[in-house]
Each structure stands twice: as structure tokens, then as C-alpha cells.
Amino acid sequence: KAGVTQTPRYLIKTRGQQVTLSCSPISGHRSVSWYQQTPGQGLQFLFEYFSETQRNKGNFPGRFSGRQFSNSRSEMNVSTLELGDSALYLCASSLNRINTGELFFGEGSRLTVL
């Protein structure tokens, strides 16, 4: 069974630009959640999508958004990029809601904002 796939793996943007990251979950998994990892703040929960609906959101500004498609694939978008948005963005999929069991993570998308 294929794992969680995140694209792109690496990207460089400049301040003010926007970025879209993609995540393809494991087949049959209905939940996709996103996390931001930085050296200073660690791993922080961004949001969870389940059955195409955002079910929960972490403490991030409205510049961070996402969506989930009918095939469970998910995208997250960050608009008006700031230097502090430089991070590793991790996507995880799970069979059901994220607090019920194991998460399967992708390798992440490393974003550098210049």
C-alpha cells in the first residue's frame, strides 16, 4: 500500500507570495491533518480535514487555509508569506478522526521564505 505523498518536497518563496502544498493520503484513509514544524515552536497542529470538511484548526492566522477533495487528497495554502512561515510542513493521514488512532506521516514539504 502506498504511503502518504507530499509535494513538493522543497520550495523557496519570497515574502508576500503564496504557496500551495499537496498531500495524498493512504488509500481508504478519511482524515488528513497538517502540522508545521520549526526549531523554535516544534510541531504544531494546523488543521484536520475529514470527509471534505475542516473539523478543527490550530492557532494559526487566516493566511493558513486548506481543503480536502472527494478522493481525500488535501491541499494547504499559505498566503502573504512571512519569513516566519519557513518550516517543514507535515501531512498525516488516518483511517478515522485523528484522536482515535495511529497517524501516518508524509516526508514533508520544506518551505523556505526569503
Place this chain on the structure above:
Amino acid sequence: SQQGEEDPQALSIQEGENATMNCSYKTSINNLQWYRQNSGRGLVHLILIRSNEREKHSGRLRVTLDTSKKSSSLLITASRAADTASYFCATAAGDSSYKLIFGSGTRLLVRP
């Protein structure tokens, strides 16, 4: 603030020794999970322990949970150089928030 805090932040041991990492959290939980992350890569699930369980084993891993102290420990026995990684605990809140909160992590170095 983060739900889970890990201790120690870094740990260096010799191959063959045991490694113990601790995690403390603040509110009631549904379950607690441990993950491993090799440098700059995705996280790999190690073990999940539910709030009504006290101990769980998986291969060389042993996890304990003390809900009265709001703490958990991960023991890796007979460590190997390949165990070198960062280890994170993650708590799923017991309420309906459905958030998964990660601790700050323990960086483990196993010297050959």
C-alpha cells in the same frame, strides 16, 4: 503552550544500553502516542496507549502511562545506532477538540 513536554531534551547513550524518555501533559487525554523522527523527515508511529491502559509493549519498546500524574515514559531496550532519532509524544485530548498535540521531543543519540 504545548500539551506534552518531554524530558530529557537530549540523551546520549552507548549502543546496547537502555534509553528512557518521559512525557508530561496537562489535561485529560483519550490516548497518548509516541513517534520517531529521523532528521528532517516524516514521523513514524511507534506505539499508542489508551487512557485506560497502564503499560504497553512493542518489540524493544515499553510505554507506561500514569494518568494520575499526567505522565508517560518510553523505554527503548538494548538500543542500536539506528535508534538515533528524535522521539515525540503526542496527546489526543479527551474532549471533543480532536486535536493532537505534540511534545517538544527528545533527541536520542546512540553511539556505536
